[in-house]
Amino acid sequence: MKQKDSLKSKNKIVPEVIWREAYVALAHYPELKDTPIEFKFKKKIKKSFMQAQPKFGDLLKKRGKRSYYIMISERFNIEDQEFDVTNVPSDVLIGWIGHELGHIMDYKNRSAVNMIWFGTRYITSKRYIREAERAADTYAVNHGMGEYIIATKDFILNHADLSEHYKNRIKSLYLSQEEIMELVEELD
Template structure:
């Protein structure tokens, strides 16, 4: 995929192939309207399909001045099963993007020192990794993306070619479908 085949809107850069899904996910996060985010394809993202992170050059900037990458694999492999971004259902992709935007919501109010501490704990502590992933899911659900997060979980958990070990990792680190439904119901009750 050519990185030049991208659209720019509202200080966001998005590859053409996912512009619709990115636009839908971003529309649920009005707080990110003025936050520069570049969606880009990257090879060799370990253990994931997408990954949100602050741009390295912006890491030491004030919280409100940072910009972010959402790195994505155009093709990704889970346990030897190859997936192509263009073959993933739109609602699943919106859920994945919404989850990554949840990480950016979590990052945006952290100081540089807090971000460094977050990164260290994220890669060294399974308990903290679980907290961070569940927080990103919660941000997404609280921003109206519950049905998309459920679609993403359903895609992973009900895919026959994926092992129980991988599925159990997802079940352990992320919100369950039941927890997501409960959050959605709580939001409805608040309205």
């Protein structure tokens, strides 16, 4: 994926290949309208397809002045299956992006010191990874993205070629489809 094939707006940079899905997901987060976010392809992201993070140089800036990346793995291998954005269904991609935008919502509320502490705990504690991933799912569902988050879970959990080990990891770290439905019902 070529980074130069990106669309730029006032404060968003999005590769053309995912502009529609990014636009749909961003539309659910009006409070991120003025937040600089760059969607960027990366050769490989360890244990993940996407990853949201503040731009390193902005980490010590005030909360409202930070810029963020959403890194997207060019190719994502789960066991012997290879995925990329061109063979992931659109609603699944929207859900994945919506989940990452949920992380950005979480990050926007954290001080610089808290962000550093967050990163440290995320790297060192499975319990904290679970907390952070469930929080991002919750942000996405609370922003009207429940159907997309469920589509993403369905894609992973019902994919015949993925191992039970990987599926169990997803089940243990993220909200279940039942928990998502409960959150959706609470919103109605």
